[in-house]
Amino acid sequence: MYKLMLIVLMMTVWVSVHFLQTDEEMAMKLLYQSKHALNRAAHAASQQLDPIAMADGVLRIDPAAAEAAAAAYLQANLQLDADGNPLPNSPVRERVTVLAFEVINNDRSFPYTYRNPQYEYEATLERPGVVLIIHVVYPRAFTLLGPIEWDIKGISELTVR
Template sequence: MYKLMLIVLMMTVWVSVHFLQTDEEMAMKLLYQGKHALNRAAHAASQQLDPEAMAEGILRIDPNAAASAAAAYLQANLQLDAQGNPLPNSPVRERVNVLVFDVINDDHTFPYTYRNEQYDYEATLQRPGVVLIIHVVYPRAFTLLEPVEWDIKGVSELTVR
């Protein structure tokens, strides 16, 4: 009888550990999805040229168009509404917050080293670009564990050919 109880106890432990591992894998999948979405959004934002400056031969990113493009790409890739809240098929379960959206234009000399002490981020840009940091939360399957939260960081430069 004691062997049967030991088997049941060990199976309970094994299943619990398996669920914890699966939960961790789902969290990492969300991190990768968030990073890919952020990279796409930053790249789309960095390609939004200011047409008036372009007519003068100056490469400058239009901040309003860049913000719109970044928001559209985040919404499409993470399936969010306009306020950053998840839609029914979204991989995230909580609101995605844009913490930093900085457009680095020709008002800086390049190469330019961008530093953000608050989020411990540094990047060197060779030409105009966009820095984007979002906050993503993964609520754990086990309510005893704290949710996993990330400040996902990315940068993209204007590409010219």
């Protein structure tokens, strides 16, 4: 009888560990999806040229258009509404917040080193670009464990050909 109880106990432990591993894999999948969405949003934002400055021969990113493009790409790639809340088919379950959005234009000298001590982020730009930091939460399947939270950081420069 004790062997039967031991087998049941070991199966319970094994299944629990398997569920924890599956939960961790789902969290990593969300992290990768969020990072790819952030990179796409930052790249789209960095390509929004200011038409008035471009008419004068100056390559400058339009901050308003860049912010709109970044928001649109985040919404499309993570399936969010306009407030950052997840839609029914979204890979995220909680609100995605934009922690930092900064357009670095040619009013600074390049190479420019962007520093954000609050989120422990530093990057060097060779030309105008956009910095984007978002906060994503993955609620764990086991409520005994706390949620996994990330501050995902990305940067993109204006590409010129």
